[in-house]
Amino acid sequence: MEKQLHRLLQRQIRKHFSDAHSIPDELKDFLSSVNLAYSEFDSDLKYFEGILEQSMRELFIANNELQTKVDVSEKETEILRDEIENIVDNINEVVFKTDLNGNWVYLNSAWEKLTGISVEDSLGSFSLNLLESKHAKKINEDFTSLLKSTRTQYNRTVSFTSSKGEDKWLSIKAKVLTGSDKRVMGLIGTIADVTEKHLAEEKVKWLAAVIEKTNNTVIITDADKHIIWVNNAFEKLTGYSLHESLGEKPGELLQGKHTNLETINEIRERIRLNENYTGTILNYAKDGRKYWVQLSIDPLFDLDGELEGFIAIQADVTEEINARNELIRSEALLKAVLDSIPDYIWAIDDSFKVTFANDATKRDLKAIYGVDIEVGKDMRNLYGNKDQDAWEAFLESSLTNDFKRERIVRIIGDQKRFFDVFFHPVIELQEKTGAVLYIRDISDEIQSQLNLEEKTDQLKKAQILADLGSWVFDGKNTVSCSEKMIEWLNLSSEKVDFMDFVKAIDPFDKTELRSFFLEPDKEDFTTEHELELPENSSRILRTMAQRSRFQNSNRSIVRGVSLDITQQERVKNQLKEHATELESMNTELNQFAYAVSHDLKSPVRAVYNLAHFVLDDLPKDDNKARHKLEMLIQRAQFMELLINGILNFSRVGRKKYAISSINTEQLIRQLLDSLDIEKETSVSITGKWPKIESEEVPFIQVFSNLLSNAIKYGMAKEKGIMLKSFQDTMPQFAHFSVQDFGKGIEKRYQERIFDIFQTLDESSNGKGTGIGLAIVKKIIADKGGRLWLESEEDKGACFHFTWPIDKIE
Amino acid sequence: MRINKALPSIVLIDDDEVDIMNFERAMLHLSVVNKFHIFKNGEEARRAIAASQGNISKPFAIIVDLNMPKMGGHELIKALRERRELIGVPVFVFTTSDAEKDREEAWELKVNGYFIKELSQHSYLQTLKVIIDFINSSEIPQ
Numbered sequence: 044m045e046k047q048l049h050r051l052l053q054r055q056i057r058k059h060f061s062d063a064h065s066i067p068d069e070l071k072d073f074l075s076s077v078n079l080a081y082s083e084f085d086s087d088l089k090y091f092e093g094i095l096e097q098s099m100r101e102l103f104i105a106n107n108e109l110q111t112k113v114d115v116s117e118k119e120t121e122i123l124r125d126e127i128e129n130i131v132d133n134i135n136e137v138v139f140k141t142d143l144n145g146n147w148v149y150l151n152s153a154w155e156k157l158t159g160i161s162v163e164d165s166l167g168s169f170s171l172n173l174l175e176s177k178h179a180k181k182i183n184e185d186f187t188s189l190l191k192s193t194r195t196q197y198n199r200t201v202s203f204t205s206s207k208g209e210d211k212w213l214s215i216k217a218k219v220l221t222g223s224d225k226r227v228m229g230l231i232g233t234i235a236d237v238t239e240k241h242l243a244e245e246k247v248k249w250l251a252a253v254i255e256k257t258n259n260t261v262i263i264t265d266a267d268k269h270i271i272w273v274n275n276a277f278e279k280l281t282g283y284s285l286h287e288s289l290g291e292k293p294g295e296l297l298q299g300k301h302t303n304l305e306t307i308n309e310i311r312e313r314i315r316l317n318e319n320y321t322g323t324i325l326n327y328a329k330d331g332r333k334y335w336v337q338l339s340i341d342p343l344f345d346l347d348g349e350l351e352g353f354i355a356i357q358a359d360v361t362e363e364i365n366a367r368n369e370l371i372r373s374e375a376l377l378k379a380v381l382d383s384i385p386d387y388i389w390a391i392d393d394s395f396k397v398t399f400a401n402d403a404t405k406r407d408l409k410a411i412y413g414v415d416i417e418v419g420k421d422m423r424n425l426y427g428n429k430d431q432d433a434w435e436a437f438l439e440s441s442l443t444n445d446f447k448r449e450r451i452v453r454i455i456g457d458q459k460r461f462f463d464v465f466f467h468p469v470i471e472l473q474e475k476t477g478a479v480l481y482i483r484d485i486s487d488e489i490q491s492q493l494n495l496e497e498k499t500d501q502l503k504k505a506q507i508l509a510d511l512g513s514w515v516f517d518g519k520n521t522v523s524c525s526e527k528m529i530e531w532l533n534l535s536s537e538k539v540d541f542m543d544f545v546k547a548i549d550p551f552d553k554t555e556l557r558s559f560f561l562e563p564d565k566e567d568f569t570t571e572h573e574l575e576l577p578e579n580s581s582r583i584l585r586t587m588a589q590r591s592r593f594q595n596s597n598r599s600i601v602r603g604v605s606l607d608i609t610q611q612e613r614v615k616n617q618l619k620e621h622a623t624e625l626e627s628m629n630t631e632l633n634q635f636a637y638a639v640s641h642d643l644k645s646p647v648r649a650v651y652n653l654a655h656f657v658l659d660d661l662p663k664d665d666n667k668a669r670h671k672l673e674m675l676i677q678r679a680q681f682m683e684l685l686i687n688g689i690l691n692f693s694r695v696g697r698k699k700y701a702i703s704s705i706n707t708e709q710l711i712r713q714l715l716d717s718l719d720i721e722k723e724t725s726v727s728i729t730g731k732w733p734k735i736e737s738e739e740v741p742f743i744q745v746f747s748n749l750l751s752n753a754i755k756y757g758m759a760k761e762k763g764i765m766l767k768s769f770q771d772t773m774p775q776f777a778h779f780s781v782q783d784f785g786k787g788i789e790k791r792y793q794e795r796i797f798d799i800f801q802t803l804d805e806s807s808n809g810k811g812t813g814i815g816l817a818i819v820k821k822i823i824a825d826k827g828g829r830l831w832l833e834s835e836e837d838k839g840a841c842f843h844f845t846w847p848i849d850k851i852e
Numbered sequence: 853m854r855i856n857k858a859l860p861s862i863v864l865i866d867d868d869e870v871d872i873m874n875f876e877r878a879m880l881h882l883s884v885v886n887k888f889h890i891f892k893n894g895e896e897a898r899r900a901i902a903a904s905q906g907n908i909s910k911p912f913a914i915i916v917d918l919n920m921p922k923m924g925g926h927e928l929i930k931a932l933r934e935r936r937e938l939i940g941v942p943v944f945v946f947t948t949s950d951a952e953k954d955r956e957e958a959w960e961l962k963v964n965g966y967f968i969k970e971l972s973q974h975s976y977l978q979t980l981k982v983i984i985d986f987i988n989s990s991e992i993p994q
Contacts, residue, residue: 644948645868645948647971648868648870648871648948648969648971649868649869649870649871651971651972651973652870652871652873652874652973652976653870655973656873656877659877679971680971680972683971698952
């Protein structure tokens with residue numbers, strides 16, 4: 044080029060450029076054209092002589108400009124190189140270049156930062172070997188094979204430990220470097236520290252796993268509230284799969300009939316405002332099962348603050364809610380139970396404030412304490428309570444003691460009322476946090492107790508009055524005695540040893556009392572025994588004992604009563620003596636009657652017989668003598684009647700006959716037949732005749748005697764007899780009457796006719812002995828019946844009597 | 853009635869003189885052919901019967917009153933019943949006593965009859981006739 048250059052130009056170039064080679068390329072074209080111009084100028088010198096002058100100036104200017112431009116260009120190039128180096132040194136990634144063997148030929152300063160090894164120490168070797176990395180060898184092999192292969196790209200993330208001991212993650216990227224002739228020259232590439240990114244990715248993976256594995260359900264929706272993702276727990280809880288759920292709105296999918304509308308509205312409002320919601324809601328699973336969840340909904344925003352969607356996290360709290368509902372129910376039940384109790388139940392906390400009071404307490408307790416009891420009230424300040432200090436002390440102790448009981452008495456209205464107050468501590472986590480007060484109105488019980496005591500006292504007094512002693516053997520070794528027993532047995536105290544008691548009540552072991560105590564098979568026992576008293580007197584006790592058994596136990600107690608029967612025994616003995624006396628007298632009387640009848644009969648018979656002998660031997664014509672003898676015989680016969688009468692009379696009641704069932708009417712008709720009365724006498728029988736249980740013989744005797752009486756004295760043969768049975772009398776008795784229609788009996792004789800040997804006719808007429816009615820009277824008296832007479836003169840006589848229907852022992 | 857040696861003789865024990873008279877008159881009145889022996893009390897009768905060793909006039913029958921001095925009727929019957937050789941001798945009680953006690957006691961001693969002396973002459977005769985007829989009609993081993 045220099046050969047071709049115009050000398051002027053060359054001069055100029057020499058002037059401006061020390062070496063032609065140092066002309067920047069961009070100027071060369073320009074210089075060529077200038078050279079051309081110089082050449083053309085030389086050739087057309089003449090033509091352009093003038094122009095040259097002008098051009099010289101322009102050229103000069105242009106030259107100046109050019110100079111300026113060259114300066115600028117050089118400067119920019121320098122700046123550019125500096126900047127590139129600066130950038131390369133300042134980037135975090137290591138920039139490297141290797142030779143054909145893979146040894147570093149270039150490393151930027153990031154290398155030192157990353158590895159802690161200086162660039163100088165590293166160049167010329169494959170310095171990854173210097174790193175503590177299990178991957179170093181592998182990478183070395185990779186690089187070597189990369190340099191030999193046709194592959195041009197390499198990308199790998201490895202971990203290593205820096206010289207400072209930090210675990211780092213490196214992303215290595217390499218590229219084969221080739222020359223213009225396509226010859227491999229080495230590798231260039233970058234090494235980036237991706238530790239943070241790696242850890243962040245790990246964390247995200249972990250979080251995702253947590254979300255996937257958690258028992259809480261997680262729902263993520265887009266901004267339009269359509270589900271874009273749910274976790275496993277959701278599928279498990281709701282039964283909807285991820286696939287089924289996608290695109291659905293959670294509310295429409297999960298809420299149901301009993302989901303609280305207010306809750307739903309609140310959730311909607313919060314979501315509308317892009318706010319967080321936390322609350323509890325009832326949801327429905329796919330199979331209709333209801334469950335409660337603790338729900339938390341948060342809006343999700345992207346980096347620009349735009350709403351991306353929502354995330355809802357739900358914890359299944361069905362069991363908790365059910366437990367809570369159960370708790371509410373049982374609390375309600377407990378309250379109802381406590382309210383239904385007529386006793387007073389209330390509770391205080393450890394600051395003496397009322398925490399609970401049942402209905403009875405709220406209603407009535409003012410009457411006892413003078414103030415209303417309300418929940419929250421401090422119970423120390425009972426201004427109505429007179430014994431304020433004692434009350435406070437009591438409350439204090441109720442909180443410090445385990446259990447306490449107190450009886451209080453209040454005058455309510457004009458009544459004295461008794462209350463039992465029970466304190467029971469409330470213990471939470473082994474700490475006393477309050478006390479329950481249970482107050483019972485025991486006035487009625489106390490009253491019953493007092494009544495019982497009064498009754499017992501009365502009983503004691505009654506025992507003393509009745510001369511009755513009582514005692515109780517406790518089944519072990521003690522006998523408790525009443526006052527009378529103590530007096531009678533001369534005991535030292537109310538409670539005595541069992542053996543002392545036995546010795547006192549039965550000193551000579553005459554009764555079976557001792558064995559009764561010791562033989563638990565016997566249920567009761569009665570004995571009479573005599574206790575010797577000083578001065579040769581004695582006391583007779585009748586003791587009755589009865590055993591009471593305890594259930595489920597072999598033990599038994601013995602209750603006994605003793606009765607002082609000394610006086611009774613005396614009277615009884617006297618009575619016995621009298622009875623014996625009476626008996627012997629009766630026997631004597633019997634013997635007397637028997638003797639009389641026999642002894643009297645004999646002479647009478649003798650008189651009678653002798654009179655007959657005389658009569659037989661007397662001449663038939665001695666009428667006077669015969670008449671007298673006949674009178675004698677007659678009187679002797681009457682005498683025998685009287686004697687038989689006495690015998691019959693004396694026998695009444697002594698002889699016992701068999702008791703049989705008697706059809707009274709039938710029996711009377713048989714009697715009439717056997718007596719053959721109706722031939723001559725008209726007998727009428729009226730009324731309803733009963734059946735009775737009685738002795739037949741005396742019953743017949745009564746009728747027989749009354750009939751005979753009516754025939755003898757009542758003109759029965761002429762006027763008839765009426766027999767009647769009445770229904771109107773005492774319940775245990777039958778009532779009969781025998782009526783004649785004769786001349787009757789004067790009032791003044793009405794009593795007398797029932798006496799023995801009493802007749803109203805002269806005995807000489809031979810009608811009666813006066814014994815028949817006496818016998819009737821005696822028989823009826825013996826049977827406990829009644830006999831009476833209704834009669835007026837000339838109007839007949841009616842004999843009434845009653846007779847027991849049933850046998851009387 | 854003529855005397856028939858085959859007829860049993862009759863032994864009467866009665867302390868009442870009038871009754872003995874009554875008995876004798878009745879025997880006469882009834883023309884009884886049987887032999888009869890009369891004792892005034894039981895002791896006398898017992899001794900006589902014992903002395904004859906039961907052979908007063910065998911066969912015989914006994915009519916006995918109850919109330920008698922020394923030995924009463926019951927006692928006598930008992931004594932007679934204890935003698936083996938007198939087994940089968942008929943005994944009739946003929947007494948004024950109608951006491952139940954007497955009757956029971958008599959029947960326990962296995963008497964052959966118990967009759968009460970009524971007051972009337974007629975009934976005495978009647979009763980005695982029944983007894984005699986019974987004795988005479990009853991076949992007795994020879």
